Structures are given as C-alpha cells and as structure tokens.
Amino acid sequence: MDYVQQRVAQAASNTDASSSSLFTPLNAILLSLLLYTAYTFLKPTPPPSLPREEPATVFRTFTPRTLLPYNGENGMPVYLAVRGRVFDVTRGRNFYGPGGPYANFAGRDASRGLACGSFDEDMLTKDLDGPLDTLADLGAEEMEALRGWEERFEEKYLVVGRLVAVGEEGAREDGGQEKA
Amino acid sequence: MGFFDNLLLNLDASVTGLFGQWNIWTSLLATALVGFLTYQVATRQDPDTHPxxxxxxxxxxxxxxxxxxxxxxxxxxxxxxxxxAGLNVKDPGASKWSRGRDGDLRDVWRQAVAGVQEPGPTKGAKGRILTVLGAEKIVEHNLDDITRQINLIGQHIADQGGNRVAIYLPNSVELLATLFACAFYNLTAVILPFDQPDDAVISMLRRSATDTVVTAPGSFPFDAVVKNYPSLRQLIWVVDEGSKHMDWNEVPQGTGGSVNVSTWQDIVNDAPLDAGKTLPPLEGQKEPRDVTVFWQSKPGQQEEMVRFTAGNFVSAIAAQIFAIPTSxxxxxxxxxxxxxxxxxxxxxxxxxxxxxxxxxxxxxxxxxxxxxxxxxxxxxxxxxxxxxxxxxxxxxxxxxxxxxxxxxxxxxxxxxxxxxxxxxxxxxxxxxxxxxxxxxxxxxxxxxxxxxxxxxxxxxxxxxxxxxxxxxxxxxxxxxxxxxxxxxxxxxxxxxxxxxxxxxxxxxxxxxxxxxxxxxxxxxxxxxxxxxxxxxxxxxxxxxxxxxxxxxxxxxxxxxxxxxxxxxxxxxxxxxxx
Incomplete structure (x- = not known):
C-alpha cells in the first residue's frame, strides 16, 4: 500500500514535466511499429509460382535389345512393349518391377504373354535380334484378352516409345505419331 | 527486498515513465497505426481468381x-x-441432356433472332444491332428486317447464278447480313479487307475466283475491275442514305456490259413486304460452305488467302465464348x-x-x-x-x-x-x-x-x-x-x-x-x-x-x-x- 501511495505521489509530481516533443522514446517505438506494418502490408510481392514440372519424356524408338535395360533394376524405369508400343509402367513397379509377379515382362515384348495370360519365360521372344512376334498364331480369344490389357495400359500408363525389330529403326513416321 | 522485487519496481517505473511521455504526437501515431490496420483488414478482398x-x-x-x-x-x-469443336446447338424439342450439334454460321443468326434460351431472368432477351453514324446519330436495326435482308439478298444472288460472293464493305450490318445470306443460301463468302488499292482488290477477286461482289460505291474500282476481271457476273451496291436517289443500276457505256448491277436497297424494297420473313428451314439444309478471308501481313506483301470451313468458325466462336468465365x-x-x-x-x-x-x-x-x-x-x-x-x-x-x-x-x-x-x-x-x-x-x-x-x-x-x-x-x-x-x-x-x-x-x-x-x-x-x-x-x-x-x-x-x-x-x- 505504501508503495502505491508513493508511486501515485511520484506520478502526480511528474505531470507538468511531460513534454510535447515528437522525439520521445515512446513515439519512436510507435513510429517504427507503424512503418514496419506499412512496409509488410505494402511491399510488392512477385506473383506466386509453382515448382517446375517434370521434364517430358522424349518419345523414342526401341529395338528388343535397347529395351532390355528398362527392367527396373539399377534404378532404371520399367518399360514393357505391347504390340509395338512401349509403355512406361514404372508406377506399377510392384507388379512389373524386379520381384513382382510380372517381372518377366519388364524390358521385353509382353504381347504374347499378356494375350495368353501366362508369365512364363517361353512366352518372350528369344531372339532379340530377330523379327518381332507377329502373334499370327493366336486365336480370337487371346487377341481379345490382349486388347483388354492394352486398354488398361492406355488408361493407366504413358506410351513412351515404339518397338521395332533390329534394322527397322529408320522406318519412322508410320506408327511414331501416335498420340500419348 | 529481494532481487525480483527490485526488478519489478524498475519495470513498473520504466513502463510508467514510458507512457508518461504520452503526448499529442503519440495519440496521432497511435490513431494512424490503428486506422491503417483497420483499413487493411476491412478492405481486404479475395483476388478475382486463385493465384x-x-x-x-x-x-x-x-x-x-x-x-x-x-x-x-x-x-x-x-x-x-x-x-x-462447336457451339453445342440444341434443336427445339431435343432432350436437355443430349449433346448438341456443332452448328455453323446459320445457327449463330438463328440464336441471335431467337434470344436467350436458358431459363432465367434474361430468357427471351435479344441483343440489338446498331449502326453509329458520326458522333451523334445511332440507327437501330430491327432484327427481323435484317433477317428479311438476309433472305432477299441471298435469294437474289442465288437466282442470278452467283456462287462465290466477295464482300468488300466497311464494318457494317450489310457485311454481316451478306455473310449470313451466303451461309443460308449455299454460297461461298469471300471477305476482302476494306480500303485496299485497286490492283490488290483485283488480285484478291481473281485469286478467290469470285463471280459476285457486294460493295459500296466510291471505294470499289468498278471500271478497273470490269476491265481486268471479266469473270465478274454480278454486282450489288450498298448505297447509303444520302445517295439513294441516284440511278446506280445504270452501267457506264462501254464498260461492264456483262455485269448485272443492282443496289441493296432496290432488292430489299422492291420485294413484296411479306417476302423473305422466315429463314430457310433447319431440316434438310445443305452442308455449310467455306468462308474465305484474306490475311494482311506487312504492307506491300501479298495477302494470304485462307479458306475456313464452317467448322473452323464455330469452333473458334465456342472457344471465345468459353474464354470468358461463366460469371x-x-x-x-x-x-x-x-x-x-x-x-x-x-x-x-x-x-x-x-x-x-x-x-x-x-x-x-x-x-x-x-x-x-x-x-x-x-x-x-x-x-x-x-x-x-x-x-x-x-x-x-x-x-x-x-x-x-x-x-x-x-x-x-x-x-x-x-x-x-x-x-x-x-x-x-x-x-x-x-x-x-x-x-x-x-x-x-x-x-x-x-x-x-x-x-x-x-x-x-x-x-x-x-x-x-x-x-x-x-x-x-x-x-x-x-x-x-x-x-x-x-x-x-x-x-x-x-x-x-x-x-x-x-x-x-x-x-x-x-x-x-x-x-x-x-x-x-x-x-x-x-x-x-x-x-x-x-x-x-x-x-x-x-x-x-x-x-x-x-x-x-x-x-x-x-x-x-x-x-x-x-x-x-x-x-x-x-
């Protein structure tokens, strides 16, 4: 109580000593606060930008041999070919990548295997330098199954290239213009 | 007294000291600060679109x-x-959910005449078509009158054996009416850029192989065209109010003997009053013809002739309508x-x-x-x-x-x-x-x-x-x-x-x-x-x-x-x- 009285008396004696100057510490604090707020509100900000997009994959022509490394091992993406079209199935790595149930197809022409519903080694074209599998001996039912697979792939995955037999790489412009 | 008591005492003294300095300037500054913050918060608005x-x-x-x-x-x-690809035109009676036709230029005019079809406060509202003459005079054209002009002009050109119609006019109702007339009466429209040198006009007529020209007197080099472009069969003058009384049908001696000359006003006014009031029916209409335009690049370079199909046009129109947000x-x-x-x-x-x-x-x-x-x-x-x-x-x-x-x-x-x-x-x-x-x-x-x-x-x-x-x-x-x-x-x-x-x-x-x-x-x-x-x-x-x-x-x-x-x-x- 003593203290309060003492302070009141002190304050009362001080009133006439207050100045009307602009340059008091209190004014300085308020002024800087005002300037800072004005700055933060008014400072120009550049228009927002989004992070860069992933660069587009270049459509390319594969032969069975150049397609082989794209099997998901050593950090490579997983590609597989269906009837001359190469799909990037990296997003389905669990199925088509190393250790997956369809791992045999990675980096290979998977047309025959998908058509016959078989994941066996003998479904793949053995001779990498030979002509592509024409699938001529398959029946209507198998071709129907293959078309089903193709439609699924078109929905889910990107066509990143086309597959031709070795020696036919120059013959572009026929199937190369397919839309992705 | 302990250390903290001292600290508190000092703090109290300094705070009192600080606010003891409050004066008129302080009040001003504080008001400014509060005012600024209030203004910023109160006037805050969302941007027109998400950044x-x-x-x-x-x-x-x-x-x-x-x-x-x-x-x-x-x-x-x-x-x-x-x-x-198109305007999604729904024919009358078609299901609300069916996909509309792509349409063509004819559907643009049908829509303009029919007015707004979507239910709402503006249902049935039609646009107006105005011509501004000078700074004072504005003429409003009745849409039905324009429909009549479209019909009569289209019919006239078709009756006279016209096929490819060059339009050489300044921005005007007649330009648009001729374009629609061509669309409705199975003619090919060729739109020429206006106010070109004589030889450019002749060259454009020749390249587009037109047989009919719709133009305004005074700007079209009639004599030169007749001399240099014998394929011209038909010419329609669009005469303005002031020179209506002159006999525009008269062809100067020795020139243009084979050209059939008439005026827009005569074609429209000489027809019976109730002729040409309704547009040709939608059912059984022919495939739309192309529209040819000329693209002017640098001065002195030949204009590039481009043929647009009706599909090109409706696709472009639809895209422009779509480019403006719905609201x-x-x-x-x-x-x-x-x-x-x-x-x-x-x-x-x-x-x-x-x-x-x-x-x-x-x-x-x-x-x-x-x-x-x-x-x-x-x-x-x-x-x-x-x-x-x-x-x-x-x-x-x-x-x-x-x-x-x-x-x-x-x-x-x-x-x-x-x-x-x-x-x-x-x-x-x-x-x-x-x-x-x-x-x-x-x-x-x-x-x-x-x-x-x-x-x-x-x-x-x-x-x-x-x-x-x-x-x-x-x-x-x-x-x-x-x-x-x-x-x-x-x-x-x-x-x-x-x-x-x-x-x-x-x-x-x-x-x-x-x-x-x-x-x-x-x-x-x-x-x-x-x-x-x-x-x-x-x-x-x-x-x-x-x-x-x-x-x-x-x-x-x-x-x-x-x-x-x-x-x-x-x-x-x-x-x-x-």
Missing amino acids: FLLARQAQGTAVRQPGESPVYRSQAAPHGMLLN QRMGPSDLFLPADSLANSHTLVLTLAALFSNASVAFNSVASQADDLATATGGIAPTILVATPAALLKLHTESKPALSSFIGSKLHWLQTRSLTQKGMMPAAGGLLSSYYDRTVRPALGTTTTTTTPNKKKLRLIVTAERVGADTPKLSSAVLSDLRALTGARIMYALTAAKVAGAVTQTNFYDYRVFDDKCSHFGPPLTSTEVLFRDTEQYKTSDNISQGEIIVRGPCVAGMEAALGVAGKMREDNTLAYV
Missing part, C-alpha cells in the same frame, strides 16, 4: 516427340478429350463494338460470339481502320471492345501527361497495386476512383446522346497480336496501365492467318506484370493445342520448350498450321515470343 491458376495456365503432355516440345493445352481442355459471359446487357476490321477472322469471330450470346452489337464504319479509340467509340458506350494494339498504345501514350501529375500518379499507383498485388480489378464508384475517373481516365465510350441502350461502363477490351504483320507489341506493364486507366479487363491474343479466332489468349483475370517488351499471350484456347518444333536457333530441351509455334485444332484451317515464328512456353505455361 495458382495463373501460375500454371496450360498443361503439357508428359511425352514429347523428338525435335518437338510437349503439346500444350488449356487447363479447361484436358489431354485425351476432344477440343472445343462474366457476354449477354443481353452487353454492348459489343468491334473497333477493328471485321475482315480479320479474330474480330469477326468475336462479333459472331457476341451475336450468339445475344449481346447487342454496334457497327461503326470508321472504326475499322481507326487507331484512335476516342473516335471509334464516339457516340456510343460499349461494354466490350475489340481494339487494335496500335489504338491501345496510342491511348496509353495520350494518357501519360495525366498520369505524371502528382495526384494522378498516386491514384494510378493505387489502382495498379490493386491489380498486380491483390489480383483484383479496382472497384468502381469509390471516392478515389471517381476522382481518378475525372482526372486520369481517358474519355472512352462516354457519350452525350441519350439514345445509347445502356449506361454501363466498358468492362472488357480484346486485342490481338497478328503474327508476321508487324503489329506493335504491348508489354505487360502497358497492359496493366491500360487496365487501370480504362477500368476494363484486357485479353491479349495471338492470332495467325490459318487460325480462325486466336491461337492463345491471356487469361481474363491475369493482371500480372513482368519485366518484358512484349507481354506473353496466355495459354491456348479450348479449341487449340500448341507445340514448338525445333529450329536452327531454338531447340526444346528438358529445361525449356521453345521453337517454331505449331497450332492444331478444329479452328485451324487444315487442322495444323506452322506459324513461322519462334515462341516459347514460360514457366507459368503461357506462350511468349522468344
């Missing part, structure tokens, strides 16, 4: 062909879908003024889009070549204006003095800040804004006449860069200044000879300013997709998409066109010149 929508305006394909960039499309026309669509309350030649496919497409949206359309014959917007908008207050970049640049230059005054520059800074920082159009009607109107804002579309259909203010300006035609370039800073000055949004388009309408067009809500000489041209429209093909100098890599601009889509003559100029995609996926 991220402007940060990436087009979508590229994830796979690209070697030697080419990814294919870019508008966000509104995703890959794997069809591009905007801001053109409608019966709008007055549309083309202050650029209708012989440009871009201007024509926008005008047709306005007609299809049942907006009112005004024609001003001086407007076609005018690079002075004050003249072009004299006597009328358009809400939507198509202007050339040259005219806009002139407007900008003329407004400079007003902007350099102290108050003018501060107000302009405020308006610009609202546009570029807050991403919103400054609201009209405020105290500051009305002062700005009076001091800085150029007199555009302000009118003293009382006959103007509406007193609304200008809200949209559309302008276009013409590829290879040396049109002056507008920088994004100039565009922003113009937005602030006119209070209207501006869409800047990239147009090319082989593309009806535009290739790309800046977003309706894009007010951003960049450090550039020529602004970007926005993303592709919903009727186009754009890619870049490698050139010697500019090659696409993982870091940048650039090269010669290639356009594809239903509004492109021949479905694909190379523009012959180099462009690139900026980081926000808008197209710009390299």
